[in-house]
Amino acid sequence: MIVGMHVALVVEDDRAVQKVLRMMFEANGFRVVIADSCARGERDARSQRPDVSIVDLGLPDFDGIELIRSIRTWSPMPIIVLSARTAEAQRLAAFEAGADDYVLKPFSAPELLARARAALRRHVRGEEPSGILEFSDLSIDLSRRVVQQRGGGEVRLTPLEHRILETLARHRDRVVTHSQLMKEVWGPNRADTRSLRVFITTLRKKLERNPTRPTHIVTEPGVGYRLVVDSQRDDVGIDMHSSD
Amino acid sequence: MDVTSQYDIAAGAAANASEGAAARDCLLVLIGASGYDIDLIHAGKRLAEAVHAVWAAVDVQTSRFRFTPDRDRARRVEILRIAESLGAEAVTLHGTTVATTIAAYARLRQASKILVGSRTRLGWLAVSQYAQLVALKRLSPGIEIIAIAPQSGSAHAPAPVPRKTPSQRVEYFRQRVRHYLSAVAVTAICTVIAFPLSGHVDLINIVMIYTLGAAVAGLLLGRGPSALTAVTNILAFDYFFVPPIFSLEVLDPNYLVTFTAMLVVALIIANLMIAVRERTEAAGAREHHTAALYAITRDLAIARDVNAMVTTAVRHIGEVLQAYTLVLMCDEDGRIIASQIVVARDRRPVVDANVARWVAAKGRRAGMGTRQFPAAPATYLPLQGSHGTIGILVVERADATGIMLSEQQRLLEAMADQLALALERARLAELAHAAQLAAERAILRNTLLASISHDLRTPLSAIAGAGSIVAQNDFSLDIYRRVTLGRLIEDKARDMSDLLTNVLELVRLESGTDVLNRDWHSLSDIVGLAIARHESRLAGWEVSTDVPGDLPLLSVDSNLMVQMLSNLLENAIKYTPPGTRIHISAQQFEGVIRLVVEDTGPGLGVDAPEQLFEKFTRGRLESDIGGVGLGLAICRAVSRLHGGEIRATASPMGGARFEIAVPHDEDPSVLESPSSVA
Numbered sequence: 001m002i003v004g005m006h007v008a009l010v011v012e013d014d015r016a017v018q019k020v021l022r023m024m025f026e027a028n029g030f031r032v033v034i035a036d037s038c039a040r041g042e043r044d045a046r047s048q049r050p051d052v053s054i055v056d057l058g059l060p061d062f063d064g065i066e067l068i069r070s071i072r073t074w075s076p077m078p079i080i081v082l083s084a085r086t087a088e089a090q091r092l093a094a095f096e097a098g099a100d101d102y103v104l105k106p107f108s109a110p111e112l113l114a115r116a117r118a119a120l121r122r123h124v125r126g127e128e129p130s131g132i133l134e135f136s137d138l139s140i141d142l143s144r145r146v147v148q149q150r151g152g153g154e155v156r157l158t159p160l161e162h163r164i165l166e167t168l169a170r171h172r173d174r175v176v177t178h179s180q181l182m183k184e185v186w187g188p189n190r191a192d193t194r195s196l197r198v199f200i201t202t203l204r205k206k207l208e209r210n211p212t213r214p215t216h217i218v219t220e221p222g223v224g225y226r227l228v229v230d231s232q233r234d235d236v237g238i239d240m241h242s243s244d
Numbered sequence: 245m246d247v248t249s250q251y252d253i254a255a256g257a258a259a260n261a262s263e264g265a266a267a268r269d270c271l272l273v274l275i276g277a278s279g280y281d282i283d284l285i286h287a288g289k290r291l292a293e294a295v296h297a298v299w300a301a302v303d304v305q306t307s308r309f310r311f312t313p314d315r316d317r318a319r320r321v322e323i324l325r326i327a328e329s330l331g332a333e334a335v336t337l338h339g340t341t342v343a344t345t346i347a348a349y350a351r352l353r354q355a356s357k358i359l360v361g362s363r364t365r366l367g368w369l370a371v372s373q374y375a376q377l378v379a380l381k382r383l384s385p386g387i388e389i390i391a392i393a394p395q396s397g398s399a400h401a402p403a404p405v406p407r408k409t410p411s412q413r414v415e416y417f418r419q420r421v422r423h424y425l426s427a428v429a430v431t432a433i434c435t436v437i438a439f440p441l442s443g444h445v446d447l448i449n450i451v452m453i454y455t456l457g458a459a460v461a462g463l464l465l466g467r468g469p470s471a472l473t474a475v476t477n478i479l480a481f482d483y484f485f486v487p488p489i490f491s492l493e494v495l496d497p498n499y500l501v502t503f504t505a506m507l508v509v510a511l512i513i514a515n516l517m518i519a520v521r522e523r524t525e526a527a528g529a530r531e532h533h534t535a536a537l538y539a540i541t542r543d544l545a546i547a548r549d550v551n552a553m554v555t556t557a558v559r560h561i562g563e564v565l566q567a568y569t570l571v572l573m574c575d576e577d578g579r580i581i582a583s584q585i586v587v588a589r590d591r592r593p594v595v596d597a598n599v600a601r602w603v604a605a606k607g608r609r610a611g612m613g614t615r616q617f618p619a620a621p622a623t624y625l626p627l628q629g630s631h632g633t634i635g636i637l638v639v640e641r642a643d644a645t646g647i648m649l650s651e652q653q654r655l656l657e658a659m660a661d662q663l664a665l666a667l668e669r670a671r672l673a674e675l676a677h678a679a680q681l682a683a684e685r686a687i688l689r690n691t692l693l694a695s696i697s698h699d700l701r702t703p704l705s706a707i708a709g710a711g712s713i714v715a716q717n718d719f720s721l722d723i724y725r726r727v728t729l730g731r732l733i734e735d736k737a738r739d740m741s742d743l744l745t746n747v748l749e750l751v752r753l754e755s756g757t758d759v760l761n762r763d764w765h766s767l768s769d770i771v772g773l774a775i776a777r778h779e780s781r782l783a784g785w786e787v788s789t790d791v792p793g794d795l796p797l798l799s800v801d802s803n804l805m806v807q808m809l810s811n812l813l814e815n816a817i818k819y820t821p822p823g824t825r826i827h828i829s830a831q832q833f834e835g836v837i838r839l840v841v842e843d844t845g846p847g848l849g850v851d852a853p854e855q856l857f858e859k860f861t862r863g864r865l866e867s868d869i870g871g872v873g874l875g876l877a878i879c880r881a882v883s884r885l886h887g888g889e890i891r892a893t894a895s896p897m898g899g900a901r902f903e904i905a906v907p908h909d910e911d912p913s914v915l916e917s918p919s920s921v922a
Contacts (some may be wrong), residue, residue, distance in 0.1 A: 086745075088761070088803060106741045108734070194764040197797055201766045205793050212768045212789040213776070219769050221802060 006120065007031045009050035011041035011067060012082070013060055017105075021054060024109045038062040038070075045071055051123075052116050057083040057094065065097045072098035078119035082107060088222025095175050095223050102175075102220075122173050133169055135216055135229045138207060142166055147207070160185065161203050164196075168217065168227035177224035200225060269297035270355040273332065274346055276303040280361060281323045287392050288359050289330045297356070301327030302335045302349065304342045318613055321653050325614075336654075338526055340519065347383035357388045420468075427469035430461045431476040435484055442485060450485050451506060454478075458510035462517030470514030477510060478503050533655050536564045540659050544666040553670060554635070557663040561639060564659070565652055568593045571627070571663075572636040578604045580636070593622040593640035600624060600636055607633050612640075613653070625657065627664035634667045688859070692747070695873070699743055703736035710736075742814070746874045749807060750859070753881040760804070760885055764797040767830050767837065773802070774809035775828075782813065784822030790829040798837060798908050800886055808882040808890075811875035812841040812902050820845030820899065827897065832908075836888075839904045842895035853892035879904070 008030045010021045018034050025032045033048045035041040038061050045053065053071065057064035068079055081094045084105040091102050100119045103112050133140040137150040145162050147155040157165065167184045168176055176184075178193050185196075200219075204211040218226045273288035275281040285301060292299035303320050324334040339345025350358055360380070381389050434457035438450045454477040461473035482492055486499050494500065540560040547553040554571045562569045570592050573581045580600055599617045603610050603624045610616035611624040622640035626633045637660050710729040713719055721729075768791040775787060798805075809828070816826050824845045831838050850856060857880040859873065876892075879902070883890040888906035895901030 106737055194797055197764055197766050197769070201768060201793050204768075210789070211793055212772050212791050214772055218776075219773055221773055221806065 005029065005031055006051040007033060007048060008116065009033045009035065009041065009044055009048065009053040011035045011038070011053065011059065011064065012056040013037065013058075014056075017056075017082075020109065021112075024113060028113060036060070038064065038067040041067050042070055045075065045077075050077065052078045052080065052120055054080050054082050054112075054116070055099075057081060057085055057090070065093055068094065068097040068099055076123070078116070078123045080112070080116055080119060082112065091220075092177065092223045095177055095220075100174055102223075118173060133172070133229060136209070140165065140169065142169055155206050157203075157206065161199055161206070164199055165203060165207075165227075168225060169229075172227045172229045175220045175224050175226045181224060269295055269357075270353050271295070271297045271299040271357045271359065272346065272350055272353065272355045273299060273301045273327065273359045274304065274342070274361075275301050275323050275327070276305075276320045281320075282326065284359055284361055284392055285323065285327045285330060285332070288327075288332065291357070291359065291390075292332075298333070299331075300333040300335050300353070300355075302337060302346060304337045304339055304345045306339060306341060306345070322613070322615065325609075329608075338523075343380045343383055347380060347387075350384055350387050355387060357390055358384065359390050359392055361392055423465045423469040424472055427461055427465055427472040428476055430457045430473050431480050433457065434477065435480045439484060447485055450481065451502065454481055454506065455509055455513070459513045459517060462510075462514030463521060467514065467518055470518070471511060474507050474510035474514065478506055481506070529651055533651065533658075536560065536655060537658055537662070541662050544662055547666065550667060550670050553663065553666045557637075557659065557666075561637070561656065561659050565639065565656060566642045568622075568640045568642060570595070570638050572600055572604075572638065574604050574633050574635050576631070578633050580604055593638050595622070595638055596620050600638070603636050604633050611638075623656075625660045627660060627667060629664060629668040629671065634664060634671070637663065691859075696743070696747060700740060703740050706736045707733050743874075745807075746811070746878055749804075750874055750878050750881065753804075753878065753885065760801045762799050762801055764799055765802045765805070766793075766797055767791055767795050767839065768793060770798075770800075770802055770805045771809060771828055771830070771839075773806045774813060777806065777810050778813050778817065781817055782826075785817065785820070786823070786825040788825065788827050790827070792830065792832075795830060795832055795837065796908055798906065800906065801882075804882045804885070808879045808904070809839075809841065811879050815875055816841070816843050816845065816900075824899070825897070835907055836905050837908050839906065840901060841904075842897050842901035843899035844895075844897045845899035847894055847898070848892055848900045856892055857890065 008025045013036045022032045035044045055064045078100045080101045081099045140147045163185045208214045328334045438453045462470045543556040558569045607626045609625045611620040625637040627635040710732045826843045857876045859877040890904045
């Protein structure tokens, strides 16, 4: 896939990481803008109009989550968090603030690049799901509520399973938090995640080749689920080794 | 007079003291018999200091002590306490007369001086002050008897003790009347027995029956009623048996001798009997005392923690003294910790916070029967440890007078001492335990630092070396070598990161109990996440799973469970060659989920697989495989936190097998079944 001259905003205060990220993006045809604080990040985000932002959470002036919240008030651009914070609560907070993805430090450059490109593609394509989703050997017609295997057999889904799948598909390739999913499927005032976990298990049994190692309905631990439709990762620059 | 057998509980202490006192002069102060004991005590203290002598305040309790009013007894106990606080040894002796008892004790202690009040009464048979002093001097050759006059204007104020209530006076009076009536009844019974024998036996045998009656009266009744029996016996004998019968007239003057002999014998018998009874009672009381002390000591020795000790002591004291009892615990600064109050019996004493604070601060007793806060209904005893007051024992007598006799006071103090000792022991044990923990932690920390510094330096040197080669411009590296070095750097950095994660995780797991972030999770999800974490590195291994989808959800900390599985996978990657098969399976057995990770690799290679779960233990010591031996320690910590266990065995597949058993609660009910909602 040819990306063209995209602009990547890197909000990160560590010089070494700045350097690595700059090298990585520039080697892959991005123009890089570097900001070392939330304030500069906000300013550069408005003036440079980046296509994607990489945001560290531990910044000298404010928490990176504040920056994400602030950018989300005026821009839908893809934001990828790059942080050493592993706690589930912090990941959840980042996603709820509007982050598209969360990459843990120490990070692998090819993986980060792949995630940035996937986020870009989603953004360019837009959020609206087309009527028919196709992945691996399944085709899902969301409007007609029909799931078909490539061989022609139909996969029967219960109405609730379908509603979950539809919700995940609407935000495909992005993380849907537990609470968001519960609200959209069961309505408000539901706090118990047990039934959700059971339905995800049954959905995986019907849709995944190996339900224990799912490739489409992926768990984002402590945060929620993500429907991975586009699982290509082989479009990484040739001078970086890809994770095989 | 055998005095040694009559000592109070203090006898042991006195005997010990006498050994040590051989070098030092000893001075006794006799208290309890004069009205100005306080003056005596102070005089004794001054004199003892002047001649550098040890001194003891001695209270002699003769048979008369039974008739001593309770408030007087309480006063004497208080005097002994004051003497104790002034540095004296407090001794209570039991004996027939004050003079003989104190003289015998003075010989035993090799005392050189005895201080008495010049108005001291030394025994009920003595007729004058002077005669008593002479008697004491005669009994104590070589001992200086010093008579002290009361200090003019010394207003001695004994600790006030509540007076008897009117109803108690009535009860006491009734008992006395009953005793005197019984005395008359004894004579009547003797007469009824003797009258039919009249004419068949000699009068001398009739006299014997009356004498027997007098002996019985002496054994059962007090001194007064016994004397009454002696008199009525003579009257009855005269009236019913001595001719002329049924008249008090006596024709034969010989009978006057008989009457006199009868009276004297009856009085002597009564006195002896009373003495015997009192000694028996005293022995009984001492035995009771000893048994009570033994019981509390034994139970305190069994008690494991402070709470059990306090509960035991409160129960014992409550039972023995018929008292409402509680213990207030003090913290290290002597403040009262209200939360540690332990109460026994149905009621608890009313605690006056001011009194309790005073006792905690001063470390002295207060409340009823003492000079401080005497109006308080309960007695407060400090439980003294080596570093101040550990707690306060509050005792309120269950009966209305609330008075505690000297024996009971002693017993209570002895019990309080036992409790204080036990609490001190518990505190020391706690300190020792804490010290041991601290030492273990220090060792652990040192081992950890040593291991980490080694395991961080090794990858760091590889990274630094590889980096310096890549950075060198004149090493014209081909692309293959550059990629190799780059991957080396990345892998080593990742190793370090994993190590750091493990160390932090272990520190967190061992830091406290409230570390689990439980939620309902499906096991297949957890297994999937663990595999995904090592996706790229597992590429060379053949991973298979058998985790049924219908397993119940588990209430676990998913992060930790994933970390545990991830550590097991990590080990499989490190210790088995590529191409090895790794199989993850799960099964449900009554209430337990068994999760198994096994492989076809070379196996554990150790004799005692249990040791692998210890910190810093590694299967192969001399190996080039990185790691500090924390992975399995974390696995064990995680499984134990979830109430489960992890075991390492040989796998039927040929390699190593790790089995984690995690208990699961009832399968959470899924509220909507997939078909029930439209």
